Amino acid sequence: MVKVIVDGIPVDVPNGSSVLQACEAAGKEIPRFCYHEKLSVAGNCRMCMVEITGSRKPLVSSCSQPVMNGMQVLTDTEMVRAARRSTMELLLINHPLDCPICDQGGECDLQDQAIGYGRECSRFRDEKRAVTDKYLGPLVRTVMTRCIQCTRCIRFMNEIAGTAELGGINRGTNLEITPFLEEGINTELSGNLIDVCPVGALTAKPTAFRYRSWELKNTDSIDVMDSVGTNITLQVRGSEVLRILPRQNDDVNESWLADKGRFSLDGLKRRRLDRPWIRKEGKLVETSWNEVVQVVSQKLKSTKKERIGVIAGDLCDAESMFALKNLMNDLGVSNLDCRQDGAYYDTSYRGHYVFNSTIAGIEQADALLMIGAFPRQEAPVLNARIRKRWLSLTEQFPIAFIGELIDDPTYKIENLGEDPTLIDSLLRNELAFNEILNNAKRPMIIIGHGALVREDAKLIFEKTLALAHKIGVVTENWNGFNVLHHAAARVAGLDMEFYPKSDSQDARSMVTGGTDLLWLLDADEIDLSKLAADCFVIYQGHHGDQSAKRADIILPGAAYTEKSGTYVNTEGRIQQGNRAILPPGNAKEDWKIISEIAQSMNIDLPYSNLYELRTCLAQSYPVFKEKGVVRNQMSSSINISEKNIEKQSFRAIISDYFLTNSISRASLTMHECSKTRGANSSVKAAE
Known part of the structure; x- marks a missing residue:
């Protein structure tokens, strides 16, 4: 550890720390534009100037200056204030005065620091430079005249995304940040460019000019577009989710979010199921909750338990799967499966199916x-x-x-x-x-x-x-x-044993003639083409996707933004998302739908609210007791079969990254990305 004195406050920081980090440890606010905690140090904006006592060069950029033992740092002297005012004045020479129409307004670093550290007026009267906007694809909108050349976007693409597609051309006052090819950028993390940009040069194209940051209400949740369990913030105005941002969690996603989780939000309001439907004379017609509950109850009672099957989809929360399993256990149904793709898992130890x-x-x-x-x-x-x-x-x-x-x-x-x-x-x-x-x-x-x-x-x-x-x-x-894993619901399903035992049917058997009644809980990624024509299908979900077309009963459920749910990520970490908005129309939370059906069948589920349900879940499966903790167990040895591995090559499981679930398939933005970037790149990695 190195001892540094910041404005008279002694602090101990690790060897190799920067002066900026030492100042933050002392509780001092240091303005910056080019510096970002997750990117390499550039030191080119010069806004983070501080004064080092006794140094031959008293003013230094604190982000690039390493600490030394006994160093004395001053963060608020007249020399420091004058340097920051001059730096801000230079940054604003060519910056346009378009704050009233800029989507970054209200959360712009340049805006905030100009007020806190800038001059009251500018001494420059020359004409402002204009820069041509660049095409970065269907997700990121550019207004490059606002760019202050902090190079955060370049460093993000080079270091985090790994696709070096942005760079600088020209020199001096003619410097421009530009893509090397005007074909858009090819990365699944492009939305993070918006987050790292400290000004309004890079903003979200799909939601341009639709909101102001101060109009939005924040709700913490979990991304369900993949199995990482990215921590996110849902930003809502009224009854609509307008923006999804990453939430800092260094154990899971650091400060990044994949494009599908960030930009598929327009799919939350398209092709939605907002009322119950029942098939009569070959056609789906609208109906009431009372009727569908009664029909489902009668069908469950009249169908042999060994001919009833249940498949849970990739977007399900743990509570809905647990409630449905409880109902089926009371009915004596054992044909349960959370594996739409029929994947094999060794469930004898939790460590055999997690990260x-x-x-x-x-x-x-x-x-x-x-x-x-x-x-x-x-x-x-x-x-x-x-x-x-x-x-x-x-x-x-x-x-x-x-x-x-x-x-x-x-x-x-x-x-x-x-x-x-x-x-x-x-x-x-x-x-x-x-x-x-x-x-x-x-x-x-x-x-x-x-x-x-x-x-x-x-x-x-x-x-x-x-x-x-x-x-x-x-x-x-x-x-x-x-x-x-690639499905947000898979580990939770395995944890609560939502899969068939040795004498039960798996998902493949259920859809190839093994059932007379099939309950699909948000299961849209399964082929129903071989399902028997007389099989009665109950679809419970939130989008009119593939499975809803085959359904005889549609129970409109809630999307992940419309319910509080527990999700277990690929490493076995239990996390909870919160409800940001209400479900549309007459749709309900999934566990409540299941509870109503149970009541109509005189089955008493041991919970009447979400807290009681989660308590029961944790009692039945203790792994759900510890939130945010990873505890796994593995075998010390393994028995290997004498059979030979088939020589059929391994094949990728995702054909189109942008269209993998019912929400993304309902998103016009994701379809545009699919068309722009291609369904499946054929580019091979360089050897």
Whole structure:
């Protein structure tokens, strides 16, 4: 630790800290534009000037100046104030006076710091420079005349997103930030450019001129577009969600949010189911809650329990799955499944189906093997963490990949191929990458659903787990065996045993003639083409998507923004989202719908409100007691079948990143992104 005195206040900061960090530790506010906690230091805006006592150069930029023991820093002298006023004056020379129409108004760093640290008037009378706006795609709107060349956007694209598509051209007063090609930027994290921009040069294109920041009400929630469990803030005006922003959580998403979670919000109000429907004479007609509840109750009573099936979808909250499971248990129904894709999981230990190293733990690993997983499409925020570790200067981070490489992963990898028998080669110690894995102190394996949805998934999983134990991926002090999910509801479903036992039907059997009554709880990513024509389908969900078209009864539910729900991310972390708005029309929260049906059947569920439901959930499955904590358990050994792995190549599970669920498919913005960037990039990573 280094002792620094800031305005007479002694503080201890770690070695290598900057003067700016020391000032913040002392509780001093330091203005800045180019500095960002998650990006490299540029030191080019000069707004963070402070005075160093006894230095030959008394004024220094605090973000780029390392601390020294005994250093005395002054943050509010006349010299410092004059320097900040002059810097602000220079920054405002060419900045347009368009605050009344700028979407950044009310939360603009330049606006705030001009008031706090600028002059009352400008001494410059020259004409302002105008800069041509640039095309960055359908999500980010540019007004480049406002740009102050802080280079945050360039550093974000180079360091976090991993697609170096922005840079500066010309020099001096003619400097412009521009994309290298006027074809838009190709990253799933482009919306974060809006967050890092300190002025209004980069704003959200889909919601331009629709709101002011002070009009919005904030509600904390969890993103359900993938399995990362990104912490988000829902910003609402009236009954409409107008903006979704990331919430800081260094254990999960740091301060980033994927584009699908940020911009698919227009899908929340399109193609919505806002009233009950029932099929009569081959056509769906509107009806009342009383009628659909009675019809569902009668159907459940009249159908044999072994011919009733229930499938939970990828966007479900834990409460709705738990309530539906309770109802089915009382009816004696055991055909339950939360796996629309039919993926295989070893549920004997929780550590066999979660991301054990944790997302933050990626930064501790020193080697990585990915099998049937492509994080850039399946979990872009987690992929950014892998890139962060790869860029680390502390030690090298070799990465090997087995599977279909559909795009540049944004970091250098050793592509071993698409053949799953390469796992056997690794077990036999036949590949060059074996030496790296064997010498690593904290090796990590990520197995994805490209490997888990195959017919031989059980064998692949067993051999991958055996490889993990053999090379030291799982030890007393380190657990680097990770399953990467792509569905927000999957881990919660596995935790509460929402899957069939040995004598029950799985999702595939249910939709291929195994049921007379099929209840789909927000399940839209399953093929119903082989479902028997006389099978009675109950669809409970919030969008008129694929499954609703086949339904005989539609129970309108609530989207994740319209209910308080518990979600478990891929690492097994329990998190809760809060309701921001009410469901539209006559739609209701899912667990309340299930409770009403239970009451009509004279089934007494042991809860009448959300608190009681969560209490019952935690009592039934203790893993739900601890919020925000990751506690997993693994076996110490594994038995491997004598069968051989099929030579069929691993294939990517996501064909179009922007259209993976009912909300994103209802979003015009996501469809525009799909058209602009292509359904599935064929660009291969450079060897």
